[in-house]
Amino acid sequence: MLSRKSQTWVLLLLLISSFLLHISTSDADPLWAAKRKRMRDKVRKMFYHAYDNYMTHAFPHDELKPLTKTFTDSLGELGNLKLERLSQDYNGSALSLIESLSSLVVLGNNTEFERAVLWLSENLTFDVDVRINLFECNIRVLGGLVSAHLLATDSTNRLVQGTYKNQLLTLAEELGQRFLLAFNTPTGLPYAWLNLKYGVMENETTETSTSGCGSLILEMGALSRLTGDPRYESAALRALNKLWSMRSSLNLLGTTLDVMTGEWIEYSSGIGAGVDSFYEYLFKAHILFGKDEFWRMFHSAYVAVQKYFRHGPWYHEADMRTGKPTYWQLTSLQAFWPGLQVLVGDIAAANLSHREFFYVWEKYGVLPERYLLDHLMLHPTEKYYPLRPELAESTFYLYQATKDPWYMEVGEAIVNSLNLYTKVEGGFASIRDVTTKQLEDHQHSFFLAETCKYLYLLFDDTFLVDRNYVFTTEGHPLPVLSAWHERLPETYIPTNWTFAKTPKQARRASAMSLQVCPATTLSSGENGGGGQQVESACHIPDARIDHKCSADEQCGVDSTTCRRRSCSIAGYCGLWLFI
Numbered sequence: 001m002l003s004r005k006s007q008t009w010v011l012l013l014l015l016i017s018s019f020l021l022h023i024s025t026s027d028a029d030p031l032w033a034a035k036r037k038r039m040r041d042k043v044r045k046m047f048y049h050a051y052d053n054y055m056t057h058a059f060p061h062d063e064l065k066p067l068t069k070t071f072t073d074s075l076g077e078l079g080n081l082k083l084e085r086l087s088q089d090y091n092g093s094a095l096s097l098i099e100s101l102s103s104l105v106v107l108g109n110n111t112e113f114e115r116a117v118l119w120l121s122e123n124l125t126f127d128v129d130v131r132i133n134l135f136e137c138n139i140r141v142l143g144g145l146v147s148a149h150l151l152a153t154d155s156t157n158r159l160v161q162g163t164y165k166n167q168l169l170t171l172a173e174e175l176g177q178r179f180l181l182a183f184n185t186p187t188g189l190p191y192a193w194l195n196l197k198y199g200v201m202e203n204e205t206t207e208t209s210t211s212g213c214g215s216l217i218l219e220m221g222a223l224s225r226l227t228g229d230p231r232y233e234s235a236a237l238r239a240l241n242k243l244w245s246m247r248s249s250l251n252l253l254g255t256t257l258d259v260m261t262g263e264w265i266e267y268s269s270g271i272g273a274g275v276d277s278f279y280e281y282l283f284k285a286h287i288l289f290g291k292d293e294f295w296r297m298f299h300s301a302y303v304a305v306q307k308y309f310r311h312g313p314w315y316h317e318a319d320m321r322t323g324k325p326t327y328w329q330l331t332s333l334q335a336f337w338p339g340l341q342v343l344v345g346d347i348a349a350a351n352l353s354h355r356e357f358f359y360v361w362e363k364y365g366v367l368p369e370r371y372l373l374d375h376l377m378l379h380p381t382e383k384y385y386p387l388r389p390e391l392a393e394s395t396f397y398l399y400q401a402t403k404d405p406w407y408m409e410v411g412e413a414i415v416n417s418l419n420l421y422t423k424v425e426g427g428f429a430s431i432r433d434v435t436t437k438q439l440e441d442h443q444h445s446f447f448l449a450e451t452c453k454y455l456y457l458l459f460d461d462t463f464l465v466d467r468n469y470v471f472t473t474e475g476h477p478l479p480v481l482s483a484w485h486e487r488l489p490e491t492y493i494p495t496n497w498t499f500a501k502t503p504k505q506a507r508r509a510s511a512m513s514l515q516v517c518p519a520t521t522l523s524s525g526e527n528g529g530g531g532q533q534v535e536s537a538c539h540i541p542d543a544r545i546d547h548k549c550s551a552d553e554q555c556g557v558d559s560t561t562c563r564r565r566s567c568s569i570a571g572y573c574g575l576w577l578f579i
Contacts, residue, residue, distance in 0.1 A: 019327040039412055040459040046418065046428070047452040050443060055428040056094045058355040060123070061092030066427030067441040071480050074442075085139050094124060098141055100448035101148035103477050106453055106463045116161070117152060120145075121167035126175050129197045134190055135212040137473040139277075140445060141176070142179070145172040146226065146478035154479075155545060169226055176232045177222045188238040189213045189259040206260045210253050210269070214243045215277035219286045225484045243278075243295055251304035252320035253278070262308050270309055270317035272331035277473040278303050279305070280340055284470045285572065287343075288478060290485030302344070313352040314373055329376040330360065331368045335390035336473075337395040348400055364434040375518055384440065385431040387422060388452035398453045411458040419449075432475055450475035476512060547575050 050064075058064040058071035064074055074093045097116055104113040150169040181199035182190040192208035215238040224233035246262060247253050254264040255274040269275050282298035285291070308323040309315045315334060317327040318355050335357045342348035361367045367388065370379035390415055399407035413520040421437050422428045428447055453475050457463065469477035539557035542549065548571055549555055555573035556563035565573045 007191075012234070026133055027301050032408075034088060034528070035412075036408065036459045039408070039415060040456060042415055042419075043452060043456045043459060046415070047103060047107060047448065047456065049423065050448055050452065051096075051100055051428050054100075054443065054448070057426060060094040062095035063445050064096065064427050065441040066424050066429045066443045067299055069426040069437060072148060072442065078418070081090040092127075095140060096119065096443075096448055098144040098148075099445040099474070100511040101144055102151060103152050103453045103456075104160050105148075106477075108462075113151075117148065117164060117168060120171065124171055126171070126178055126196050127196065130572070131193055131195050131201070133212075134179065134192055134194050135209070135215060137175070137194075138179065138216050138219050139476075140449070141463055142172055142175050142223065143472045143474050144449070145169075146219055146222050147472070147478060149226070150222075150479055151477070158265060165191065172223055173227050173229070176220060179228045180231060180235055183235040183239065185259045187262040188235070188242050189257070190216070190235070190239055191259055191261065202288075203374060205350075206258050207265060209256050209274040210243065210257050211240045211274055213259065215281045215473060216240075217281055218288060218470070218478065220477055221285065221289060226569060230569055247301075248320045250308060250320065250323050251300045252308060252318070252323065253301075254320045266276075268317050268326040270327070270331075270334070271305060271315050271337050272317075272334045276333050276336060280336065283340065284472075287480060288470050290483065301485045305484075310349075313356040314541075315353070316373065325552040328372065329379070332369050332372040332385070332388050333390060335367065335388075335394055337394070339390075339394035342394070342397040342401045347398075350394070351402075352399060354398055357391055357394070358413075359415070359469055359481055362413070363390060365421055365437070366434055368434045383433045383435060386440075386444055387418070387428060387430055387432050387447040387451055388444065389446060389454055391477070392451055392454040392458070399458055401571070408458065411455055432516075446474060516520075546572045 053066060053069070054064040058070040061071035062072065062073045073094070079553070098120065101113060101116055104110075104116065145168045149166065149172065152164045152168065153166075172394050178196055179190075179196070179197075182194045184200070185191065185206075188209065189215050190207070191204055192212050193200075194203050195206055217233070218239055220232040220236040242262065243253065243257075246257070246264065253275065254267045255269045256266040257264050266274075271279065279298070279301055281293050282301060286294035286298060287391055305315070308318045311325075311328075314326050314328075315337065316329070316331065318325050319491055334352075338350035338354040338357070341353075357367065360371055364378075366376050366385040366391075368382070369384050369386070370382035371377070372379055392411065394408045394413070395407050398404070399411075418428065420430060422439070424439070427443045430444065431441045432438045432440040461568040470480060542556045542565065543554040549567040550562075550571060553567045555567055557564055559577055565575055567573055
């Protein structure tokens with residue numbers, strides 16, 4: 001028998017659970033709906049202010065200089081390296097237009113999307129004497145073209161006039177063929193730099209980064225699936241496997257390496273610059289192509305990151321050989337990590353880190369490029385904010401997983417800061433110094449491809465309804481297609497439970513444990529009301545819709561914290577052990 005005090009606690013907890021459930025359904029609240037619409041329209045205006053100024057003052061060059069209303073041809077940047085302009089005849093690759101293609105579709109502007117596709121079809125060429133960075137050109141240009149081709153050939157007929165004849169795929173294939181020249185090394189690891197017209201130049205540097213040679217599989221793999229030519233995926237996969245074979249006994253990798261010798265140059269590593277998208281692409285390649293080898297690599301790497309890099313909510317850097325900390329610093333690129341954790345169902349850890357990133361954002365009004373954790377101060381030289389999207393990206397994913405309206409408030413704060421500190425008459429300018437808010441004359445193309453897109457999707461996810469996409473590290477959507485999988489993965493449908501048999505009893509499984517991509521929406525049914533609801537990958541609902549139980553086995557896994565629920569003495573499932 002429960003004591004009167006215990007009964008009081010159970011009733012109080014049930015009331016709290018009911019209150020939290022009410023909060024989680026705030027999407028149906030008319031006030032919240034009106035606020036989402038208002039914020040969506042605000043982000044739409046931001047995108048077109050940036051896009052229209054680019055088209056007016058910089059097109060067809062690569063990127064806009066919003067303060068002077070001029071242009072820069074800066075395709076291919078990694079760290080402090082910029083594109084080397086070898087030909088005076090090079091007038092840009094319309095990089096910001098390519099980067100905007102999928103964003104135009106997300107915003108529902110099919111007319112401008114079609115206009116852009118037709119212009120690129122008639123004018124874009126890669127037969128130019130220009131040295132580009134392979135990684136940046138892959139994620140921005142190849143990824144933008146492949147994604148736009150898939151959107152253009154979508155069954156919803158986005159190109160209403162029927163004028164599209166696979167021109168973007170033809171351009172993507174031409175670019176992919178030029179990429180292959182970079183992989184001609186003894187190790188199969190590609191050069192970081194490539195001349196589009198002449199291939200790898202004499203005396204080219206043999207140094208590259210882990211991201212540079214380990215984050216090519218999504219775009220090049222998709223190109224192979226679309227063209228039927230296996231060379232692109234094979235080259236990217238060979239490089240990825242070689243890179244993985246170079247990991248330490250701790251399953252850690254370094255940051256930079258030599259493509260000719262296969263030797264590490266920089267042994268210190270983390271989840272930020274030079275390594276970040278390597279982790280991202282291991283898991284997303286598993287979703288996109290269904291290969292177990294990607295999952296096995298990611299799982300080993302993820303466990304190693306949590307063991308050797310994580311310190312509370314922060315992630316420092318460590319020596320790949322010993323696991324000992326090297327640099328205690330936050331970098332703005334690390335802010336992608338909570339979003340990746342959402343995809344794998346580690347919601348509690350994602351939320352913890354995200355809140356710390358947002359704390360730093362609130363402290364400075366934007367997110368500085370580098371923040372020294374051991375001194376709780378800005379890096380003396382890397383005080384800039386180049387309109388990066390990573391915090392907005394993770395905010396979008398966390399809202400999709402939890403439906404917690406607090407994340408919309410975070411998004412609103414980001415939008416307000418961007419408009420307050422970076423909006424100028426000629427577009428949106430980067431910030432040179434986050435303490436003084438001094439501006440820099442550069443509107444990076446990823447502001448159009450990612451920052452605006454993730455903020456828009458946070459407030460209006462209509463584009464994702466009844467569709468399943470993987471977003472590349474540059475924010476370009478690639479549809480998850482069963483035809484691209486070696487084996488057809490099951491879709492996690494809440495009304496159709498999957499049971500993993502054990503000698504003692506049946507154990508209900510989640511999308512995460514089954515290694516399948518969770519459904520992006522739940523239709524109404526025994527678990528649903530009429531509205532749509534997005535679940536995290538780890539979520540396992542309780543066996544009964546009224547949450548009654550007689551044993552722990554009848555309780556599921558909480559969708560927000562990813563913790564196992566238990567059965568109380570009163571016979572209800574809940575997070576009783578964690579209150």
